[in-house]
Amino acid sequence: MSALKLAVVSAGLSTPSATRLLADRLAEATRARLAGDGREVTVEVVELRELAVPIANNLVTGFPGKELARAVETVTGADALIAVTPVFSASYSGLFKSFFDVLSAGESTALAGKPVIVGATGGTARHSLVLEHAMRPLFAYLRAVVLPTAVYAAAEDWGGTGDALTDTLPARIERAGGELAALLSARPAPVPATDDVPVVPFEQQLAALRPRQEVQRAP
Amino acid sequence: MQFGIFTIGDVTQDPTTGRTPTEHERIKAMTAMAVKAEEIGLDVFATGEHHNRPFVPSSPTTMLGWIAARTERLILSTATTLITTNDPVKIAEDFAMLQHLADGRVDLMLGRGNTGPVYPWFGQDIRQGIPLAVENYALLHKLWREDVVNWAGRFRTPLQEFTSTPRPLDGVPPFVWHGSIRSPEIAEQAAYYGDGFFANNIFWPKEHFQRLIGLYRQRYAHYGHGTEEQAMVGLGGQLFMRKNSQDAIREFRPYFDKAPVYGGGPSLEEFMDETPLSVGSPQEIIEKTLAFRESFGDYQRQLFLVDHAGLPLKTVLEQLDILGEEVLPVLRAEFAKNRPAGVPDGPTHEARVAEQLTQEVAE
Numbered sequence: 001m002s003a004l005k006l007a008v009v010s011a012g013l014s015t016p017s018a019t020r021l022l023a024d025r026l027a028e029a030t031r032a033r034l035a036g037d038g039r040e041v042t043v044e045v046v047e048l049r050e051l052a053v054p055i056a057n058n059l060v061t062g063f064p065g066k067e068l069a070r071a072v073e074t075v076t077g078a079d080a081l082i083a084v085t086p087v088f089s090a091s092y093s094g095l096f097k098s099f100f101d102v103l104s105a106g107e108s109t110a111l112a113g114k115p116v117i118v119g120a121t122g123g124t125a126r127h128s129l130v131l132e133h134a135m136r137p138l139f140a141y142l143r144a145v146v147l148p149t150a151v152y153a154a155a156e157d158w159g160g161t162g163d164a165l166t167d168t169l170p171a172r173i174e175r176a177g178g179e180l181a182a183l184l185s186a187r188p189a190p191v192p193a194t195d196d197v198p199v200v201p202f203e204q205q206l207a208a209l210r211p212r213q214e215v216q217r218a219p
Numbered sequence: 220m221q222f223g224i225f226t227i228g229d230v231t232q233d234p235t236t237g238r239t240p241t242e243h244e245r246i247k248a249m250t251a252m253a254v255k256a257e258e259i260g261l262d263v264f265a266t267g268e269h270h271n272r273p274f275v276p277s278s279p280t281t282m283l284g285w286i287a288a289r290t291e292r293l294i295l296s297t298a299t300t301l302i303t304t305n306d307p308v309k310i311a312e313d314f315a316m317l318q319h320l321a322d323g324r325v326d327l328m329l330g331r332g333n334t335g336p337v338y339p340w341f342g343q344d345i346r347q348g349i350p351l352a353v354e355n356y357a358l359l360h361k362l363w364r365e366d367v368v369n370w371a372g373r374f375r376t377p378l379q380e381f382t383s384t385p386r387p388l389d390g391v392p393p394f395v396w397h398g399s400i401r402s403p404e405i406a407e408q409a410a411y412y413g414d415g416f417f418a419n420n421i422f423w424p425k426e427h428f429q430r431l432i433g434l435y436r437q438r439y440a441h442y443g444h445g446t447e448e449q450a451m452v453g454l455g456g457q458l459f460m461r462k463n464s465q466d467a468i469r470e471f472r473p474y475f476d477k478a479p480v481y482g483g484g485p486s487l488e489e490f491m492d493e494t495p496l497s498v499g500s501p502q503e504i505i506e507k508t509l510a511f512r513e514s515f516g517d518y519q520r521q522l523f524l525v526d527h528a529g530l531p532l533k534t535v536l537e538q539l540d541i542l543g544e545e546v547l548p549v550l551r552a553e554f555a556k557n558r559p560a561g562v563p564d565g566p567t568h569e570a571r572v573a574e575q576l577t578q579e580v581a582e
Contacts, residue, residue: 056484057484057485057489059484060481060482060483060484060485061422061480061481061484061485061490062422062423063422063423063424063427065485065489065493066424066493106401198403199403199404199406199407199434199438200404200407201407202353202407202408202410202411203411205349205350205353205404205407205408206353206354206357208350209350209353209354209357209372209373211371211372211373
């Protein structure tokens with residue numbers, strides 16, 4: 001069976017970044033679970049910080065530069081996505097939103113049906129509902145399949161004990177990774193993408209417009 | 220192979236002087252460019268159609284009629300005529316009239332238009348863009364080929380016993396190009412009818428247009444109009460030239476940086492690297508244009524955008540002088556080299572009349 005492709009989008013800005021750290025932990029949890037089921041996974045990470053200027057340029061020109069086009073392909077071509085943003089002004093960061101704006105501008109169904117773990121990071125746990133009030137609606141709008149467990153990491157969580165009896169960060173990461181792995185395991189092996197431009201035969205386009213009585217007369 | 224210029228007709232402030240031309244000045248500048256195009260040996264002048272500021276050309280056949288009276292050889296075309304919001308009956312009549320006045324020197328490029336409010340202003344819905352283009356063109360195609368038309372469709376009042384007048388000159392309708400920036404449905408439409416397909420090729424990377432043109436060529440052959448190499452392809456391009464490359468870049472940069480389409484985005488250098496925009500010496504322009512053939516195959520028509528973003532008429536006319544003297548002769552010679560025998564020339568009325576006669580004799 002061919003390896004599953006997992007795309008990881010991190011909108012963290014600092015190096016090292018807590019956002020990237022959470023994204024990597026989620027990817028690893030998913031990979032480990034799938035490995036347990038005998039499924040191989042390749043992980044590709046898209047760091048939005050490196051694409052900040054190309055993303056702004058795409059907003060202005062309407063097309064992605066080469067580097068950004070590759071990142072968009074990584075995400076749209078993956079079997080699943082892990083998307084993590086820092087919380088800015090009570091929501092995802094503008095850079096994070098802009099990436100998904102340009103990604104879905106050309107093709108509004110770019111993420112339709114794709115399983116997604118959403119994650120966010122912030123200084124305090126008071127922002128954690130960003131996941132439910134901003135991230136989940138964004139991906140629901142894009143018709144992605146957002147997994148039930150969304151993972152928020154506040155600064156204090158990085159010092160948590162990992163005690164499974166309390167719902168700590170490691171437990172939430174494990175649960176989210178497990179949900180994604182279970183969903184991917186249940187899916188049939190991915191069909192390799194083709195580069196063909198889809199086309200509806202012209203007769204079909206014309207026929208769809210014919211007035212009803214004419215359609216009935218047709219043999 | 221035909222060469223020409225196309226204009227969007229934007230009224231834009233010249234960022235180097237702060238001066239904005241009046242609508243009257245801009246309209247006269249467009250016609251001056253067209254007359255100049257013939258003088259320097261270009262084959263085609265095409266105007267856009269817009270119904271919103273800052274654009275002036277709302278009435279292309281009026282403008283092209285004026286140009287027809289002042290030129291002898293120039294083919295008058297559009298880039299594009301809105302097939303979605305214009306009544307196809309009026310397009311049939313207007314362009315047939317223009318074709319008679321211009322003794323056949325007319326073709327047109329159909330496009331959908333991408334300005335949201337224009338659709339409701341003309342009683343249409345942008346979400347129906349593709350179906351409008353499909354139905355309206357099917358009717359236009361019929362009106363030019365059948366003397367008496369009985370027709371009913373979804374978007375327009377039905378026609379009973381209608382004849383579009385005048386009939387096309389010599390019974391041969393104007394050649395039609397279908398222009399599209401992103402829709403495979405339009406490439407499919409062009410292929411179905413055996414019409415031309417025009418890729419504006421300005422703002423986007425070539426890989427994007429290679430996919431659309433590849434699809435068009437493949438479907439053209441599928442519908443039995445000829446081989447993939449015989450499909451009728453037109454390309455846009457955008458250039459700015461000076462004798463020295465550095466002078467061209469220095470002079471064009473303020474226009475690029477403030478241009479309504481890409482201003483505030485990538486640098487001129489990045490944009491030149493990723494799109495067909497050519498700014499430099501005549502030799503650089505020649506090389507970049509010749510490379511289009513490598514990307515898209517031998518093609519029939521090359522149109523250049525030379526006049527947007529507030530460039531003053533004087534500069535545009537200088538550009539046309541350089542184009543005519545230093546670039547065009549080389550492009551003609553180079554594009555003719557190794558052009559396979561089966562690849563058609565750009566469409567002309569005379570050639571299409573001759574083709575029709577041959578077909579009638581054969582039948």
